[in-house]
Amino acid sequence: MIALDIAIKNKYYANSTAVVLKDIQFSVKPGEFVAIIGPSGSGKTTLLNMLSGLEDATAQKLLGNSKSLHDCKEYQLGYVFQQPRLMPWLTVNENIQLVLPTAQERKIKTLLAQVGLADKGDYYPKQLSGGMQRRVAIARAFAVNPELILLDEPFNSLDAPTAAKLRLLLVNLCKSCGSTVVFVTHDLSEAIYLADRIIFMSNSPSSIIHQVNVNLPKPRKESGSTELAWQSQLMAQYPQILSGSVSTD
Numbered sequence: 001m002i003a004l005d006i007a008i009k010n011k012y013y014a015n016s017t018a019v020v021l022k023d024i025q026f027s028v029k030p031g032e033f034v035a036i037i038g039p040s041g042s043g044k045t046t047l048l049n050m051l052s053g054l055e056d057a058t059a060q061k062l063l064g065n066s067k068s069l070h071d072c073k074e075y076q077l078g079y080v081f082q083q084p085r086l087m088p089w090l091t092v093n094e095n096i097q098l099v100l101p102t103a104q105e106r107k108i109k110t111l112l113a114q115v116g117l118a119d120k121g122d123y124y125p126k127q128l129s130g131g132m133q134r135r136v137a138i139a140r141a142f143a144v145n146p147e148l149i150l151l152d153e154p155f156n157s158l159d160a161p162t163a164a165k166l167r168l169l170l171v172n173l174c175k176s177c178g179s180t181v182v183f184v185t186h187d188l189s190e191a192i193y194l195a196d197r198i199i200f201m202s203n204s205p206s207s208i209i210h211q212v213n214v215n216l217p218k219p220r221k222e223s224g225s226t227e228l229a230w231q232s233q234l235m236a237q238y239p240q241i242l243s244g245s246v247s248t249d
């Protein structure tokens with residue numbers, strides 16, 4: 001399991017002078033599930049891409065177990081993007097095999113069964129529904145036994161029952177894998193259902209405006225009364241928090 005120690009002084013893109021992330025500092029404990037919430041355009045995807053190494057993080061402090069996250073690839077990383085990003089010319093089995101160093105038919109079979117797609121291994125992505133494609137993307141991310149898993153609004157634009165099923169699936173996979181999780185969402189109730197801690201970001205240039213431990217027992221319920229009460233209390237205290245402000249006006 002991996003612990004993260006992150007300090008981003010400022011992040012801007014090479015083709016722009018606008019600062020996207022400013023003075024972002026947080027740690028994540030091994031096996032902890034941290035949700036990041038912020039307004040659209042506040043830099044959440046940028047943050048995940050920096051953590052994954054897809055985006056430049058020169059001069060920033062990104063540590064995993066006290067070593068550079070990118071220099072030493074001693075840990076396994078899973079990334080579930082906003083879009084499933086499956087290779088259309090490969091079958092479901094082949095899409096998962098792609099991230100594995102050796103042929104692992106049995107493992108792929110087990111994973112597909114876990115995500116409820118036991119009979120879909122030979123299908124091509126275009127033969128699957130959007131929800132099924134996302135299941136494949138989740139199975140692919142967990143195929144490497146990730147010590148760190150990054151998820152970028154993975155259930156966005158799915159119908160409510162499918163999203164609820166996939167959230168439960170994620171909870172179970174995280175439990176069996178013990179991964180450290182950084183999960184981006186704009187859905188507060190989703191964050192409360194899943195996370196140990198929620199980090200709230202401001203508008204761009206984005207910084208952390210609030211962090212809170214979700215001190216509710218697990219397993220949690222989708223829209224359970226305790227969860228809803230917790231959410232109401234937070235919103236009463238910080239009515240503007242989802243707009244990126246802790247102002248009480």
Ligand code: ADP
Nearest residue numbers: 013015016020039040041042043044045046047
């Ligand atoms: P979020 O995920 O919170 O919606 P993003 O990380 O996608 O936010 O984007 C944060 C800001 O960075 C936005 O203003 C966006 O326009 C800008 N941005 C994202 N990617 C690039 C890029 N490749 N080049 C320049 N600006 C970018």
